[in-house]
Amino acid sequence: MTDSIEEQTQEELFCIGCGAKIQTTDKNQLGYTPSSVLKKGLETGQLYCQRCFKLRHYNEISDIQLSDDDFLALLNQIGDSDALIVNVVDIFDFNGSIIPGLHRFVGDNPVILVGNKVDILPTALNPNKMINWIQKEAKEQGLHPIETMLISAKKGNSVDELLALIDRERKGRDVYVVGVTNVGKSTLINRIIKQTNGMQDVITTSQFPGTTLDRIEIPLDDGHALIDTPGIIHAQQMAHYLHDKDLRLIAPQKQVKPKVYQLNAGQTLFLAGLARFDFIQGDRAGFVGYFDNELYIHRTKLENADDFYGKHLGDLLQPPHPEDLADFPELHRYEFSTKQKSDLVFAGLGWITLPADVVVAGYAPKGVSVMIRKALI
Template sequence: MAEEETQALHCIGCGARLQTTEPQKAGYLPAATLAKMQADPDADLYCQRCFRLRHYNEVQDVELTDDDFLRLLTALGDSDALIVNVVDIFDFNGSVIPGLHRFVGDNPVILVGNKADVLPKSINPKKLTNWLTQAAHAQGLRPVATLLTSAKKGQQVDELLAMIEHYRNGRDVYVVGVTNTGKSTLINQIIRQLTGVRELITTSRFPGTTLDRIEIPLDDGQALIDTPGIIHHGQMAHYVDQRDLNLVAPTKPIRPKVYQLNPGQTIFLAGLARFDFVRGQRSGFTVYADNQLLLHRTKLVNADDFYARHVGELLQPPRAEQLPDFPPFVRFEFTPKVKSDLVFAGLGWIVIPAGQTVAGYAPKGVDVLLRKALI
């Protein structure tokens, strides 16, 4: 159905204007579904997100615009609530909410590092928790507690609920996070825990199911409030085709790959990033990225020409049809004094021995940064 034909139709669950063209936006439902609903005079008009919530207890993420983002953050500061901030451990910098600490006011924050299951088992969980807390401090955030989870596998959900109960002191709980952190998957796990996972629930009516919040009732009359995913424009996920999202959002434990490199060698991470060994002594460099991501080694002197000839083909993603809109690479050079990770936000990292001069390239807008080695 044409977009203009749906202008007067709104979802009775969340109030969003129904539309059939943008699945990731509010009010979406397939055109055929809308036509079927309109053919039945007794049918209730629900968007796909609200339909799945009502019938399957399943929350789907909806992206916020920048204006919605500011409105949501302002509301957090005006409330008296516990804030649960979900971040992606694999992509902390791409999943942190810019300036969140300025908006939460005196409200306590629990930091939840999701997707712990994709990191190598060699990473010590306690060390990782400490690192995550320190990374939050560097962003100005002072969480009262930090917890590692795997929403996909339902790990640590009981611990999170106990932690929420401990810190909320009879208040509402807001769950916030950017898109692609697995926040909705975590919320779905919480819903299953709170409503009884063994019961086949075919209808659910959560109060306050509006465009910008879903309220999950708690025993004392307060609510756990899910908010839509906030768009972080620096995420690598925004620069890949939907068919390639698995390459920037690993779902299986990463198997590190070790390269013995001489100065003057380059590794391409598909066509999404580039690593140059500029100066130093022959060393081993360990790459942590999705197991299926293409890694291609070549000579630094030929790297520019190689990329120009093969991006979109051998070096894929990006796909050939994306190249006209794909941002140019930006170069960052580092010489770490201690063993460090060169991080390509949302794509992975490469462990750099101390004293080696290296350069990392990523699409303009995507962070390339150095941190103390996790492993």
């Protein structure tokens, strides 16, 4: 009986967690579901692929097997549509979470820029300063959003306001929710579903990158839809250099607490083995770090820093772990001089607030952004 059900309906069966087409023949391909559980899924209406089932119940992740061409085709499809675009970014990793060239793909469609994870910002940070900075960075990328707002998809902060904004601006059109991996996009979709019709955790969510594997359409009252798209892979995210168990360090789950370091010129801070900060020139001063509360930070002398890193990477300085060292890239150095109180931002990790009139250097894996901005606090 199960085989006949598969034969009759397989063409129209999709995982309700990630949107992948269900198949029962190849466990190494997307959408695989054992035949033994297919019938039960059809009867209950809760049909998940094996990948989503393991992710939901055991917190296990499988590799993504979608190509860059698939993502490119999706972006082109958005550009050909008459739609409202909701672009979700990570406020702790704006430069790593902005979609390269998005402004070329959206065409004339309006964009709402949504900065997620506001709940982990330090209490002293003025949200309006963060919004202004995000808008400035977006414009430098060629993106001109009609509105910018901060939310917490996890906590639900300002999600009602976002829904009201979407309802006002979509004007009878579909809504595409886009973002790179690991920005909390599917968590936001789940929050929207929960707040609009009471269904909870319909779409698979995780701290792991790349959960949504095909577009998922949530019907709206007027016949249009809210469309959740796959998380687009951005190779310059710190997440791609970390083991799954360490992703929490770049995706803080609790409000970040500032850590103050009184430094003399000639001192170095290692941010585990992932990044490095050198105080090169200036008077003794306090430097304030804003990182995940569990990130290991080690202070040492600048003159010994290179040897220390080479000796202790993967040991005292973890992550990365010993088994990941072969694939971990060298750190790239960026030097800055400040004229005013500034933030040195390590994309995906956090930032260090610097005083005026100092010379510093920041290091991160090649391709991961290290940049300076006017201090937000």
